Amino acid sequence: xxxxxxxxxxxxxxYGELSEQDAQAVExxxxxxxxxxxxxxxxxxGRSLLARQRGDEPAGASxxxxxxxxxxxxxxxxxASSAAVAAAIVIGVTVWxxxxxxxPSVHANPGKAVITQTGVSLTxxxxxxxxxxxxxxxxxxxxxxxxMARGIWPGLALVRDQRLVRRLKKGVSEISFTGxxxxxxxxxxxxxxxxxPDGLSILEQNYQYDLxxxxxxxxxxxDKQITxxxxxxxxxxxxxxxxxxxxxxxxQIADGGLRNIDRIHTxxxxxxxxxxxxxxxxxxxWELENRAARKQNFEVAYLTGGLNWxxxxxxxxxxxVKPGGENARPGIVDTADLVGYATITNNxxxxxxxxxxxxxxxxxxxxxxxxxxxxAEYYYKGTRFEDGKLxxxxxxxxxxxxxxxxxxxxxTTIANAETKQIELLSGSGxxxxxxxxxxxxxxxxxxxxxxxxxxxxENGLGKPLPKGxxxxxxxxxxxxxxxxxxxxxxxxxxxxxxxxxxxHAFDIACSSKDTKFSRNGNDRHQTVEYQIxxxxxxxxxxxxxxxxxxxxxxxxxxYSWHVRQVGMIEIDVFVRANSAATATLSYSYNNTSxxxxxxxxxxxx
Amino acid sequence: MAAGESIMGxxxxxxxxxxxxxxxxxxxxxxxxxxxxxxxxxxCCDWHVAEDLAQESLLKAWRSRANFNRRAxxxxxxxxxxxxxxxxxxxxxxxRGVEETMEQAAATISRNPGPFALASGREFSVQMELAMAxxxxxxxxxxxxxxxxxxxxxxxxxxxxxxxxxxxxxxxYALTKLARELRAFAPEHAS
Numbered sequence: 001x002x003x004x005x006x007x008x009x010x011x012x013x014x015y016g017e018l019s020e021q022d023a024q025a026v027e028x029x030x031x032x033x034x035x036x037x038x039x040x041x042x043x044x045x046g047r048s049l050l051a052r053q054r055g056d057e058p059a060g061a062s063x064x065x066x067x068x069x070x071x072x073x074x075x076x077x078x079x080a081s082s083a084a085v086a087a088a089i090v091i092g093v094t095v096w097x098x099x100x101x102x103x104p105s106v107h108a109n110p111g112k113a114v115i116t117q118t119g120v121s122l123t124x125x126x127x128x129x130x131x132x133x134x135x136x137x138x139x140x141x142x143x144x145x146x147x148m149a150r151g152i153w154p155g156l157a158l159v160r161d162q163r164l165v166r167r168l169k170k171g172v173s174e175i176s177f178t179g180x181x182x183x184x185x186x187x188x189x190x191x192x193x194x195x196x197p198d199g200l201s202i203l204e205q206n207y208q209y210d211l212x213x214x215x216x217x218x219x220x221x222x223d224k225q226i227t228x229x230x231x232x233x234x235x236x237x238x239x240x241x242x243x244x245x246x247x248x249x250x251x252q253i254a255d256g257g258l259r260n261i262d263r264i265h266t267x268x269x270x271x272x273x274x275x276x277x278x279x280x281x282x283x284x285x286w287e288l289e290n291r292a293a294r295k296q297n298f299e300v301a302y303l304t305g306g307l308n309w310x311x312x313x314x315x316x317x318x319x320x321v322k323p324g325g326e327n328a329r330p331g332i333v334d335t336a337d338l339v340g341y342a343t344i345t346n347n348x349x350x351x352x353x354x355x356x357x358x359x360x361x362x363x364x365x366x367x368x369x370x371x372x373x374x375x376a377e378y379y380y381k382g383t384r385f386e387d388g389k390l391x392x393x394x395x396x397x398x399x400x401x402x403x404x405x406x407x408x409x410x411x412t413t414i415a416n417a418e419t420k421q422i423e424l425l426s427g428s429g430x431x432x433x434x435x436x437x438x439x440x441x442x443x444x445x446x447x448x449x450x451x452x453x454x455x456x457x458e459n460g461l462g463k464p465l466p467k468g469x470x471x472x473x474x475x476x477x478x479x480x481x482x483x484x485x486x487x488x489x490x491x492x493x494x495x496x497x498x499x500x501x502x503x504h505a506f507d508i509a510c511s512s513k514d515t516k517f518s519r520n521g522n523d524r525h526q527t528v529e530y531q532i533x534x535x536x537x538x539x540x541x542x543x544x545x546x547x548x549x550x551x552x553x554x555x556x557x558x559y560s561w562h563v564r565q566v567g568m569i570e571i572d573v574f575v576r577a578n579s580a581a582t583a584t585l586s587y588s589y590n591n592t593s594x595x596x597x598x599x600x601x602x603x604x605x
Numbered sequence: 606m607a608a609g610e611s612i613m614g615x616x617x618x619x620x621x622x623x624x625x626x627x628x629x630x631x632x633x634x635x636x637x638x639x640x641x642x643x644x645x646x647x648x649c650c651d652w653h654v655a656e657d658l659a660q661e662s663l664l665k666a667w668r669s670r671a672n673f674n675r676r677a678x679x680x681x682x683x684x685x686x687x688x689x690x691x692x693x694x695x696x697x698x699x700x701r702g703v704e705e706t707m708e709q710a711a712a713t714i715s716r717n718p719g720p721f722a723l724a725s726g727r728e729f730s731v732q733m734e735l736a737m738a739x740x741x742x743x744x745x746x747x748x749x750x751x752x753x754x755x756x757x758x759x760x761x762x763x764x765x766x767x768x769x770x771x772x773x774x775x776x777x778y779a780l781t782k783l784a785r786e787l788r789a790f791a792p793e794h795a796s
Contacts (some may be wrong), residue, residue, distance in 0.1 A: 010777075011758070011777050015758070017758060040786070043781065046779070046781065048786040049783055049787050053730060054646065
C-alpha cells in the first residue's frame with residue numbers, strides 16, 4: 001500500500017469503518033511511514049480530545065429525568081389530546097432514559113459536582129424617596145456600586161437562588177455558581193444548605209468578577225505577545241505588550257524597538273488565547289466542608305442592583321354624563337376604572353427563569369453605597385421562598401413591616417434587558433370629585449383641574465397604592481379612550497385621599513385685580529376682584545384661593561368662603577354655563593393687632 | 606470503538622415496506638436519542654441545550670412518524686430533524702440576541718464558553734469550546750455528526766447531499782485543527 005492510498009483510508013480507519021483486512025494494511029503502512037503515522041496520530045488525538053470533552057457528559061439518566069419545562073407543557077397539551085399517544089411517548093422517553101443509563105459512562109468524572117438550578121425568587125424594592133447619591137470616592141467593585149456612586153438609582157432586589165448540587169464529595173470541596181448578576185452586592189451574599197445545614201460548613205466564599213473585559217484581558221497580556229491591526233489597513237504589528245492605558249499601548253517590537261501605539265488608530269488587538277483564570281461571567285465560588293449527603297439543596301441569597309420596578313396606573317375616566325345644573329353645586333362627580341401595572345426592568349445581566357416575583361413598595365432605608373448587612377438580613381428573614389404555595393394569576397398584597405409586599409401568584413421569566421408589565425391591582429366604579437381651582441399665585445389666567453377620590457373599599461378601591469405615575473384616559477367625542485394627562489402619586493395607604501392635578505381647564509378663563517386700598521392708622525383695607533368666565537356647556541364651581549396677610553382680622557365676599565389656613569381663603573364660586581361671575585373679596589388687616597380671621601360658617605372639610 | 610456495528614446495527618432500517626408500526630418506531634426513535642444528543646452537544650457544547658433540543662427532535666420525529674418513508678433510515682431521518690431543530694434554535698437565539706446589552710456586544714471575546722465549561726472551571730473545556738467555535742460551520746457540523754456515533758460517512762453524505770469525500774475531508778480538517786490547537790492537552794504532554 002502506498003501513501004496516497006493509505007491517506008485516503010485514514011479517516012475510515014480512525015472511525016472504524018474499514019474492514020479488518022484494510023485496517024491491517026493501513027496500520028502496516030503507517031508503522032513504516034512516518035508522515036502517515038504522524039497524520040494518523042493527529043487525527044486520533046483530535047478524537048480523544050473530543051471524547052475527553054464529552055467526558056463531562058452529565059450521567060445519562062439523572063439529567064434526562066428532567067424534562068424541560070417547555071416540553072412538559074407540550075407533553076401536557078399532548079396528554080390532553082390523546083392519552084394513548086402520550087403514554088407511548090412517556091414509554092419512549094423512559095426507554096431512552098433506560099438506554100442512556102445502561103451506557104457505562106467511561107469518561108464520567110466522579111468527583112465533579114453537578115449543579116442545577118431548582119428555583120429562584122426575586123423581591124424587587126421600589127426606589128426609595130430618601131435615596132441620595134453617596135459622597136466620597138469609594139472604590140467601586142461592580143456595576144451596582146458604580147451606579148449608586150453616580151447617584152443613579154440602580155434598582156435593588158433580593159434574590160434567592162436555589163440550586164441542587166449532586167455528587168457533592170464528603171470533606172472539603174469547591175462549588176461555583178454562575179448565572180450571577182454583575183450588579184451583585186458581594187457583602188450581602190449568604191449561602192446555606194437547605195436540607196442539612198448542620199452537616200455543612202462554609203470555609204470560604206469568593207465572588208469572582210474579573211470578567212474578560214478588554215482591559216482585564218490586556219492586563220493579563222502584559223509581557224506577552226500581542227498583534228495589533230492598525231485602522232488604516234497598514235501592516236499588523238506584533239510585539240510584546242509592555243504597558244497600556246486607555247489611550248496608548250506600549251509595545252516592544254520583535255526587532256527591539258519600543259513603540260507607543262495610539263489606541264484610537266487601532267482596529268483590533270489579537271491575543272493568542274483567552275488567558276486562564278478570567279471568567280466570562282461573574283461566578284460565586286465557595287469552599288465548603290460537607291459532612292452530610294452527596295446531594296444537597298443550597299440556597300444563595302444576595303442583594304443585587306439592576307432590578308427595578310415602579311407602578312404605572314391607567315385611569316379610565318367616565319365623565320359625569322350630565323355635569324352641571326343644580327348638581328354642580330356640590331361639585332362634579334366622575335367615575336373611573338383604575339388599573340395599576342408593575343413595570344419591571346431587568347438590567348442585572350442575568351435572566352431569571354420561572355422566578356417567584358415579589359415587589360416591595362415603601363421607602364427602604366439605605367446606607368449607601370453599601371446596604372447595611374443588618375438591613376439585608378432583615379429582608380432575608382422577612383421574605384420567604386414559598387414552595388408551591390403560590391396560586392392565582394395576579395399579585396397578592398401583604399404588608400411586611402413598614403412596607404407592602406406584592407407577590408405574584410405564578411412564576412414568571414424576567415429576561416435580561418427586558419421591561420415587563422404585570423397587572424398589580426385594579427379598581428372599578430371609583431367616584432372622583434372633579435374640582436376647578438384658581439390660584440392667582442400659581443397661574444394668573446388659568447384654572448387647574450383637580451380630581452380627588454378616597455382610597456376606600458366602598459369607593460371601589462381600598463388597596464395600598466405604591467408610588468407611581470397615573471395616566472388619565474377619557475373618551476373623546478367619538479367615544480374612543482384617548483390619553484389626556486399624567487400625574488404622579490405618592491405611596492398612598494388605604495382610606496387616604498388621592499389628589500390628582502390634571503393641568504389646566506381650556507374653557508375657563510380667569511383674571512384678578514386689586515381694586516381698592518385704603519389705610520387708617522395701622523388698619524389697612526383692601527379689595528380684590530376675581531373674574532371667572534365659563535365657556536363650557538355646563539355649570540361649574542371654581543374654588544378661588546386667595547392669599548391674604550396673616551394679620552387679616554376681617555373679610556367679606558358675596559360668595560361663600562372659608563379660611564383654609566392662616567393667610568389663605570378659599571372662595572367657592574358657582575358659574576353658569578357660558579357666563580361669567582365676579583367675586584369681590586374685601587379684607588382688613590393690621591400688622592400690630594391683626595390676625596385671628598375665622599370662617600363665617602365654620603371650616604369646610 | 607466498534608462504531609460500525611452501532612451504525613448498521615438494530616432492526617431499524619432493514620426489510621419491510623410501508624410505515625413502521627408504533628413499537629418499531631418508538632424503539633427506533635428512542636435508540637437515536639443518545640447519538641442525537643451527542644451531535645447537538647457537538648454543535649453547542651452545552652449538555653442542557655443539547656438535551657432540550659434532542660428531546661424536542663425525538664418528539665417531533667415521533668409525532669411526524671407518518672411522514673417517514675423508508676428511503677432513508679430512521680437514524681438519518683431523526684438526525685435531519687435534529688439538524689433543523691438546531692437551526693431553529695440558532696434563529697430563536699439570534700432574535701433574542703438583539704437584546705444583548707452594549708457591554709456584552711462590545712466584549713472582545715465574543716465566543717463565550719458555555720455554562721458547563723464555566724461550571725467545571727476547567728481550562729481544557731474552555732479551550733476546547735473556543736476551538737470548536739472557531740471551526741467553520743460546515744466542518745463543525747460534519748464533525749459533530751460523525752462524532753455522535755450514529756451515522757457513517759455515507760449516511761452523513763446522503764443527509765447533507767454531499768459527496769462522501771467532501772464529508773470526510775471536512776471531518777479531517779476539523780480533527781486536525783483541534784489536535785493542533787489543543788496539543789498542549791494531549792496525554793503525553795500532560796505526563
